[in-house]
Amino acid sequence: MAGDRIALQSTRPTEFMDLTGRLQRVIEKAGLLNGRVHLQALHTTLGLAMNENEPLLLADLEAMLRRLAPAEATYLHDDFSLRRAVPEDEPANGHAHARNLLLQPSLTLLVEDGELLVGRWQSVFAVELDGPRAREVAIQLEGEFAKGRPDRTRRLIELELERQLHADPEQVGDPMRRLVEAGGKRFRPFLVLLTARLGPAYDPLRAATLAAAVELIHAATLVHDDYVDESPQRRGRPTVAAAEGPARAIAVGDFYFAKATRLIAELGSPDVTSTIAVAMEAICRSQIDDLELRGRYPGDEADYLRVVRGKTAALIAAACVAGAQLSGASAEVVERVRRYGDAVGVAFQMTDDVVDFSDRSGKPMGQDIRERVLSLPLIYASEDEALGGEIQQLLAGPLPDRELRRVVELVGRSGALDRVNREATDLVQAALRELEGVDLDGVKATLAEIAESVVDRSA
Amino acid sequence: MIGTPDLEAIETLWKQGLEEAYTAYRPATTGLDGEDRHRVALAAALIEVALELQRLGRPAAAAPDLLRGDLCLARASRLLADTRDQRLQVSFARAIEERSAAAAAERPLGPARDRLLLAIADGR
Numbered sequence: 001m002a003g004d005r006i007a008l009q010s011t012r013p014t015e016f017m018d019l020t021g022r023l024q025r026v027i028e029k030a031g032l033l034n035g036r037v038h039l040q041a042l043h044t045t046l047g048l049a050m051n052e053n054e055p056l057l058l059a060d061l062e063a064m065l066r067r068l069a070p071a072e073a074t075y076l077h078d079d080f081s082l083r084r085a086v087p088e089d090e091p092a093n094g095h096a097h098a099r100n101l102l103l104q105p106s107l108t109l110l111v112e113d114g115e116l117l118v119g120r121w122q123s124v125f126a127v128e129l130d131g132p133r134a135r136e137v138a139i140q141l142e143g144e145f146a147k148g149r150p151d152r153t154r155r156l157i158e159l160e161l162e163r164q165l166h167a168d169p170e171q172v173g174d175p176m177r178r179l180v181e182a183g184g185k186r187f188r189p190f191l192v193l194l195t196a197r198l199g200p201a202y203d204p205l206r207a208a209t210l211a212a213a214v215e216l217i218h219a220a221t222l223v224h225d226d227y228v229d230e231s232p233q234r235r236g237r238p239t240v241a242a243a244e245g246p247a248r249a250i251a252v253g254d255f256y257f258a259k260a261t262r263l264i265a266e267l268g269s270p271d272v273t274s275t276i277a278v279a280m281e282a283i284c285r286s287q288i289d290d291l292e293l294r295g296r297y298p299g300d301e302a303d304y305l306r307v308v309r310g311k312t313a314a315l316i317a318a319a320c321v322a323g324a325q326l327s328g329a330s331a332e333v334v335e336r337v338r339r340y341g342d343a344v345g346v347a348f349q350m351t352d353d354v355v356d357f358s359d360r361s362g363k364p365m366g367q368d369i370r371e372r373v374l375s376l377p378l379i380y381a382s383e384d385e386a387l388g389g390e391i392q393q394l395l396a397g398p399l400p401d402r403e404l405r406r407v408v409e410l411v412g413r414s415g416a417l418d419r420v421n422r423e424a425t426d427l428v429q430a431a432l433r434e435l436e437g438v439d440l441d442g443v444k445a446t447l448a449e450i451a452e453s454v455v456d457r458s459a
Numbered sequence: 460m461i462g463t464p465d466l467e468a469i470e471t472l473w474k475q476g477l478e479e480a481y482t483a484y485r486p487a488t489t490g491l492d493g494e495d496r497h498r499v500a501l502a503a504a505l506i507e508v509a510l511e512l513q514r515l516g517r518p519a520a521a522a523p524d525l526l527r528g529d530l531c532l533a534r535a536s537r538l539l540a541d542t543r544d545q546r547l548q549v550s551f552a553r554a555i556e557e558r559s560a561a562a563a564a565e566r567p568l569g570p571a572r573d574r575l576l577l578a579i580a581d582g583r
Contacts, residue, residue: 168560169560169563169564171560171563171564172559172560172563224525224526224529227519227522227525228522228525228526245519246519247514247516247517247518247519247562248563249519250513250514250515250519250520250525250562251515251516251559251560251562251563252559252563253529254510254513254515254532254555254558254559254562255555255556255559255560255563257529257532257533257536257555258532258552258553258555258556258559259552259556261536261548261552262548262549262552262553262556265545265548265549265552266545266549268545270540270543270545273540273543273545273548274537274540274541274543276540277533277536277537277539277540278537278540280533280536280537281530281533281534281536281537283533284526284529284530284532284533284534285467285468285530285533287526287529287530288468288523288526288527288530291522291523291526
């Protein structure tokens with residue numbers, strides 16, 4: 001038996017939140033091979049359901065709930081003069097409780113061969129009836145577990161990376177292997193493998209090669225970045241520049257830029273080659289911009305978006321596009337996943353910026369400010385009428401610990417963190433809209449899950 | 460002769476060796492069609508200048524030069540992608556792999572131009 005929780009944040013009064021992708025990841029994380037997964041909503045105005053994730057149908061179902069239990073009907077539950085010990089923040093939500101009777105408080109689903117057993121059109125929903133609110137769904141899994149079994153997609157990525165690094169000369173291969181083995185989200189290769197399923201020419205081995213090449217490009221940029229930023233550590237280990245010296249770090253980065261380019265060229269898809277080449281150019285261009293902007297820190301929103309679109313979003317969007325192109329997906333699908341990747345990439349960086357102001361980031365709070373790393377919360381806070389002047393004055397100085405703490409405090413007081421969080425959430429919603437009304441052949445739920453996870457993280 | 464987009468953000472390099480390198484690679488591209496001749500010669504020149512800027516095989520370059528070198532390498536990669544010629548793309552990538560691996564191993568590097576001329580010949 002294993003247990004877990006899914007945390008949700010609804011954004012509307014009534015909302016169908018698709019849990020299918022997240023459930024699959026819970027199953028993979030737990031290593032459940034065959035058995036059952038039990039779900040239970042931990043709220044009286046949150047229900048569970050299985051149905052088709054089709055926007056018009058979901059609108060129909062919302063309308064049905066409204067018809068059967070109208071908000072404007074009379075509910076004794078809403079007459080606070082009749083109830084005892086009503087909390088101050090109690091909402092008038094009799095209709096939501098009534099609607100919940102039409103749904104399930106719990107579900108049991110089957111798992112076969114490590115996969116949630118759902119039909120082609122079935123999705124699992126948590127149905128918000130009184131949002132927006134923070135919600136939780138409890139999960140228990142039982143059956144046959146393969147402990148430590150990594151999820152298959154991740155395993156494919158790791159195997160391909162290992163294969164690619166295995167034959168490289170040790171002077172470049174060893175440092176890169178240490179960096180790759182130290183971890184990382186594998187966000188970009190995962191997107192490649194997902195979108196590579198969207199066309200008729202899906203080939204898992206070619207997709208894995210492309211995925212590994214994209215991750216190697218990302219890793220090569222990190223090797224050079226760490227030298228430029230003089231960072232001593234990455235993923236808890238010394239950076240390549242710190243461990244091997246800057247000259248070796250430059251050679252390692254160059255080697256893997258070139259190797260990744262070759263691997264992609266050898267796939268023989270000119271469109272894929274062009275997509276990645278354009279993204280690499282955007283990354284390198286924005287790294288120069290980023291370095292130049294440190295002279296007029298913290299910059300403005302336009303500077304920020306230009307740099308982030310290049311440094312972060314370009315390769316994420318290219319990963320989505322290249323995977324789809326490799327499999328011969330339609331032009332419409334390619335364009336949709338490009339816009340999805342761009343929005344997710346910018347939201348990813350915005351959320352990273354917010355996490356840097358929390359004590360859960362894994363590094364000293366405010367360290368990025370001291371290193372003059374572009375930060376949207378800091379930009380917004382420094383434009384604040386009441387607090388911006390003091391922030392700008394502090395940033396102009398050397399920022400010893402006390403002043404740095406003051407900057408962090410002022411950013412928190414300015415409301416900039418909430419504003420950036422809202423904008424990141426809006427971008428994720430925009431990314432989710434790109435997934436509507438187009439045939440995404442079974443990967444829609446996982447793409448949606450990835451987009452949502454971007455703003456649902458603490459580190 | 461060189462379009463502005465090809466030199467965007469690296470304009471100053473044109474008179475600092477890029478033009479000379481470009482001119483030197485042009486004869487090796489004879490036989491390619493007009494636009495591809497330009498792309499391949501400029502890609503080779505950008506790679507040569509990038510490796511020089513980054514001081515490959517020597518004490519490390521300063522950060523701004525490393526990043527300008529990266530942009531040159533990326534732009535060369537994009538120009539080669541624009542040719543849609545797989546053999547040339549692979550041939551140039553192998554040349555950079557060889558030189559960076561040799562630099563990492565602190566082995567002596569021969570002249571970059573000779574190796575890149577060979578890449579053009581191998582790729583055709």
